[in-house]
């Protein structure tokens with residue numbers, strides 16, 4: 063036995079040494095490339111001193127390329143090299159651009175059958191797979207980029223369909239040191255030789271080793287162990303819409319992120335238009351945002367939480383479920399459309415119209431246009447008259463001309479008759495006012511016989527009136543520039559909101575919505591919820607932004623030399639905003655939606671606007687949806703994705719939860735979505751979930767159980783409570799260290815922990831109509847251990863199993 067172990071160890075050491083030699087060779091080559099890049103930089107600097115425009119432009123281009131190259135080479139990734147495949151001879155002898163042979167099928171004579179009936183073959187090609195491709199000086203591939211076609215067999219080959227792959231090896235390394243190797247034999251029946259020696263096989267299960275590893279608060283890439291069904295999604299063609307379904311832990315998020323890196327590799331030029339990854343929560347953004355840099359991709363991908371999609375807005379609060387249901391509903395479109403127009407009118411006679419930007423109006427030479435007894439629209443004219451009354455008076459051609467409330471109302475109605483965004487209608491409104499004043503002045507009649515004279519007189523009239531400060535002040539107050547936040551703030555007035563929501567929302571819904579929007583304050587600047595952000599985006603579209611002349615401040619040196627046309631890579635990098643690698647774009651070339659099942663209709667509209675001309679990858683699991691009206695959301699999703707053809711994939715294996723945890727979660731799935739099959743858990747740990755019951759002091763019980771879990775696992779512990787218990791739970795866990803976090807049920811989405819403590823399942827299930835699905839999410843976060851802690855309302859049995867989780 064001891065002798066056998068010694069042999070295994072020596073094979074392992076020898077094979078580790080083989081890979082160490084290869085990695086050393088790779089680093090020698092990388093060092094050469096770094097020296098080349100540095101030389102290019104220095105050379106470019108010399109050219110810069112020559113100073114002719116041609117030399118400067120050339121310098122810039124060279125510095126840009128060399129800088130990019132250096133950046134990539136200098137970042138020493140963990141697991142830079144992570145894979146190797148040993149291949150049979152291919153059918154045709156052609157090499158691809160990465161230097162590897164292209165054929166997938168073995169050549170006819172690649173495998174011999176011996177007299178003993180066994181099969182034999184010689185390995186014809188060995189490829190190493192890593193995060194970026196490296197060619198030797200003679201163009202032989204030292205490392206193949208994981209996204210290159212030649213790397214696909216590393217992920218795709220299975221014993222049933224091995225193609226040319228005989229042995230697949232996962233190499234573990236740190237910096238420049240190879241730590242170990244793990245092999246899979248794809249043709250175990252075959253005796254294969256490499257350089258005359260029989261192919262060695264080391265270890266079993268690189269995937270299992272990866273899955274068993276302790277978790278931290280950031281997600282790792284899965285580049286060395288992507289599974290075949292996942293690889294198909296990652297490499298699916300970019301065109302139109304790719305939809306990916308699959309239960310918890312099947313790798314949907316991981317696959318979506320790897321797909322972003324793959325698409326950039328495939329067609330960098332096309333995706334220079336940017337890739338947007340939309341995540342439901344900032345916590346999930348923080349958890350996932352390190353994955354792309356670890357794959358060597360940063361610049362073109364923006365990962366944004368739903369509450370951070372609108373420039374300048376950041377959601378910091380949650381709405382209670384009943385309010386969220388109203389704000390997220392597609393019905394809000396109609397309410398916002400009316401609010402965007404209705405907010406032009408003052409709420410009260412002594413206050414400016416809702417949401418106006420800028421000036422206060424000062425001494426206005428006009429009267430409140432909405433006052434007067436003859437309102438054709440009683441709802442909008444219900445404002446009592448006040449210090450500002452409803453008339454516009456100007457002096458033209460020495461005579462007073464006046465427009466009364468009814469005329470002004472007519473003019474506004476005509477101006478609003480166009481579908482153009484409200485703020486962009488101001489010039490039209492101004493023109494209509496001038497038309498009306500002109501007509502009323504009677505001047506048109508005086509020149510009726512001479513159109514040329516009439517046109518001249520009209521021009522002079524317009525100039526006169528427009529030049530009057532009183533006319534400007536009137537226009538500013540009567541048709542102010544509205545802001546989305548301002549309109550949202552105006553909707554906090556229940557009476558006005560009631561008018562705008564008539565026949566769309568129920569009175570109870572209006573009351574709840576207005577109450578919630580009070581948080582924004584009268585100017586709309588208060589804290590926003592995730593759902594408010596989608597409303598702001600809708601309003602932005604309805605209101606529009608009038609164009610303003612842009613001032614660009616020129617560096618005095620630039621003015622002298624015209625040098626602003628020539629910048630270096632370093633200049634541009636320095637100008638980049640430090641907090642956001644990618645400038646906020648209005649639209650993207652590809653949009654990836656993670657946890658798509660959670661998007662409310664208004665959020666789909668917001669995301670849809672960012673991908674009107676994009677290709678899409680949409681990943682999600684309906685069984686985990688926290689949105690209460692899936693049908694309404696499906697309609698909005700269809701609208702956002704349009705008529706593009708769809709390609710659908712389903713991931714079937716749960717890589718996160720051990721079978722013991724998955725079994726408990728499946729009980730809730732059966733209640734939440736009867737008939738839906740859970741994904742199959744890939745491993746089992748023998749660690750049965752614990753059921754505990756809290757006595758009188760729930761906080762003490764949570765703290766004690768969290769302590770116990772912290773002692774049992776090396777990594778993280780997530781404590782999931784109902785949303786309204788979040789603050790309390792944070793206090794319960796105070797001082798227990800950074801490995802443990804308290805999460806509201808909606809915040810647990812997409813995350814995972816070594817151990818999870820789910821507190822009062824019934825409390826979570828009763829939170830909203832989607833509560834059971836939210837509970838299913840909570841129960842599927844653990845990679846090793848799960849404890850369910852019941853309170854009285856959970857009606858636990860003698861074993862502590864709550865009512866919801868019993869057979």
Ligand SMILES: Nc1ncnc2c1ncn2[C@@H]1O[C@H](COP(=O)(O)OP(=O)(O)OP(=O)(O)O)[C@@H](O)[C@H]1O
Nearest residue numbers: 284287288289310311312313314315316717718812
């Ligand atoms: N091929 C793989 N190799 C190693 N780990 C994997 C693999 N596929 C998935 N995992 C791991 O499984 C866990 C779950 O993956 P991920 O979060 O992407 O799943 P998900 O389908 O998005 O889950 P959920 O629907 O619950 O959010 C992660 O830790 C991920 O790294």
